[in-house]
Amino acid sequence: MTGSHDTATHLHSEYSETGESVFLRDVRPYGEGDPVDVAIENGVIAEIGAGLTPAEGAEVIEGRGQILLPGFVDIHTHLREPGREDTETIDSGSAAAALGGYTAVFAMANTDPVADTAVVTDHVWRRGREVGLVDVHPVGAVTVGLAGTQLAEMGAMASGAGGVRVFSDDGHCVSDSLVMRRALEYAASLDVLIAQHSEDPRLTDGAVAHEGPTAARLGLAGWPRAAEESIVARDALLARDAGARLHVCHASTAGTVELVRWAKGQGIAITAEVTPHHILLDDSRLETYDGVNRVNPPLRERSDVLALRRALADGVIDCVATDHAPHAEQDKCCEFALARPGMLGLETALSIVVATLVRPGDLDWRGVARVMSERPAQIVRLGDQGRPIAAGEPANLTLVDPDVEWTVTGPALASIADNTPYESMTLPAKVTATILRGRTTARDGQVRNHEPTRGHERAGGTR
Numbered sequence: 093m094t095g096s097h098d099t100a101t102h103l104h105s106e107y108s109e110t111g112e113s114v115f116l117r118d119v120r121p122y123g124e125g126d127p128v129d130v131a132i133e134n135g136v137i138a139e140i141g142a143g144l145t146p147a148e149g150a151e152v153i154e155g156r157g158q159i160l161l162p163g164f165v166d167i168h169t170h171l172r173e174p175g176r177e178d179t180e181t182i183d184s185g186s187a188a189a190a191l192g193g194y195t196a197v198f199a200m201a202n203t204d205p206v207a208d209t210a211v212v213t214d215h216v217w218r219r220g221r222e223v224g225l226v227d228v229h230p231v232g233a234v235t236v237g238l239a240g241t242q243l244a245e246m247g248a249m250a251s252g253a254g255g256v257r258v259f260s261d262d263g264h265c266v267s268d269s270l271v272m273r274r275a276l277e278y279a280a281s282l283d284v285l286i287a288q289h290s291e292d293p294r295l296t297d298g299a300v301a302h303e304g305p306t307a308a309r310l311g312l313a314g315w316p317r318a319a320e321e322s323i324v325a326r327d328a329l330l331a332r333d334a335g336a337r338l339h340v341c342h343a344s345t346a347g348t349v350e351l352v353r354w355a356k357g358q359g360i361a362i363t364a365e366v367t368p369h370h371i372l373l374d375d376s377r378l379e380t381y382d383g384v385n386r387v388n389p390p391l392r393e394r395s396d397v398l399a400l401r402r403a404l405a406d407g408v409i410d411c412v413a414t415d416h417a418p419h420a421e422q423d424k425c426c427e428f429a430l431a432r433p434g435m436l437g438l439e440t441a442l443s444i445v446v447a448t449l450v451r452p453g454d455l456d457w458r459g460v461a462r463v464m465s466e467r468p469a470q471i472v473r474l475g476d477q478g479r480p481i482a483a484g485e486p487a488n489l490t491l492v493d494p495d496v497e498w499t500v501t502g503p504a505l506a507s508i509a510d511n512t513p514y515e516s517m518t519l520p521a522k523v524t525a526t527i528l529r530g531r532t533t534a535r536d537g538q539v540r541n542h543e544p545t546r547g548h549e550r551a552g553g554t555r
């Protein structure tokens with residue numbers, strides 16, 4: 093992997109002789125200009141223009157002026173396999189990803205066993221390929237068992253079949269400064285990315301919510317913004333000295349935005365993501381004590397939400413990442429302080445970006461392509477994703493109906509777990525087709541050639 097964006101060098105055999113043709117009629121790339129037709133052959137975009145004729149036997153999709161974007165790339169997903177297949181599997185999570193418009197996802201390492209060896213990361217990669225609905229890239233752990241003390245064999249994971257290019261102890265912070273320094277030095281020598289879950293555990297021990305007036309009133313133990321910001325600041329300096337690439341997972345405070353802005357201004361190789369929930373929801377959601385709203389980092393205050401939206405629009409925050417975190421019903425329906433942190437995200441991400449940024453006029457569809465596809469692909473150096481919509485480019489694409497409104501219900505989502513904070517919420521815009529290497533993986537809310545593996549169906553004995 094060179095990190096170069098010369099398509100030809102990246103389009104290996106997977107992009108030839110798929111034997112499939114897809115024809116998109118009357119679509120608007122990036123939501124710009126008059127509708128055009130897009131002919132896709134053998135995994136690549138063959139031709140774009142008005143009034144084209146579909147190839148014999150092509151799958152024709154009537155776009156009716158819908159918006160065509162590069163396929164989305166999620167660099168922070170929890171697929172729970174191996175270990176918690178009662179909440180999500182690579183199969184069910186891939187279905188959720190395809191329905192959400194994703195053509196690549198990065199599966200976090202906090203599985204059971206932890207993805208801290210090439211045995212686990214190679215398995216995740218292979219299983220993703222077998223399912224074939226989305227490219228599943230394994231994230232490797234930074235430290236053995238996510239324990240934060242001994243570096244994992246990052247080199248072996250990087251050179252394994254899974255070709256790991258991102259390492260993270262996400263769910264846990266690599267909090268020891270010397271361990272983080274060594275991890276960044278090791279990562280620099282391998283030219284891989286360290287993605288940090290920035291949370292000082294000494295400042296958050298026992299905390300379940302954002303430290304502020306709401307948590308105080310509700311009697312919930314809070315974690316201060318400084319627990320995140322102090323780690324972001326420290327890591328930026330360590331990355332500078334190590335000459336390493338650092339990525340900040342789920343930025344949640346206005347202060348983190350300012351630190352990332354400062355570090356970028358210094359020429360430090362830092363990037364940052366924000367989740368859909370941190371640009372939509374604030375800590376007023378805690379009033380109900382509903383465990384579905386518990387997440388790390390916690391939902392912050394309105395001023396943070398607005399700062400994160402602005403930072404995404406102006407590019408200080410590079411991208412949206414879902415932090416899709418399925419949990420079992422019994423782990424979310426309990427008392428707020430006992431609920432596990434995390435919420436579903438893959439199938440609602442686009443709609444939230446549209447609701448918070450596109451509809452208010454702060455981001456156009458080019459901007460959506462930037463934060464959902466192009467920047468995430470660049471951060472993790474995927475040469476065949478987040479590419480321009482042009483002839484000769486790989487056909488990893490997402491078609492979006494911008495005008496539709498839909499109401500979220502957990503059980504209707506493809507994920508096995510149902511823990512969505514958006515239950516009964518009406519959201520704008522929906523993915524109508526997802527195309528991976530020239531093959532439709534999802535269309536009109538249905539996943540291609542797919543036997544669903546929903547938890548309640550298994551419980552009912554259908555599998």
Ligand SMILES: NC(=O)N[C@@H](CC(=O)O)C(=O)O
Pocket residue numbers: 170202262263264289386387388389415417418432433434435
């Ligand atoms: N975000 C969360 O609240 N939970 C994530 C871990 C993480 O992303 O930190 C999980 O794995 O459940």
Ligand SMILES: [Zn+2]
Pocket residue numbers: 262263264289341342388389
């Ligand atoms: Zn995290």
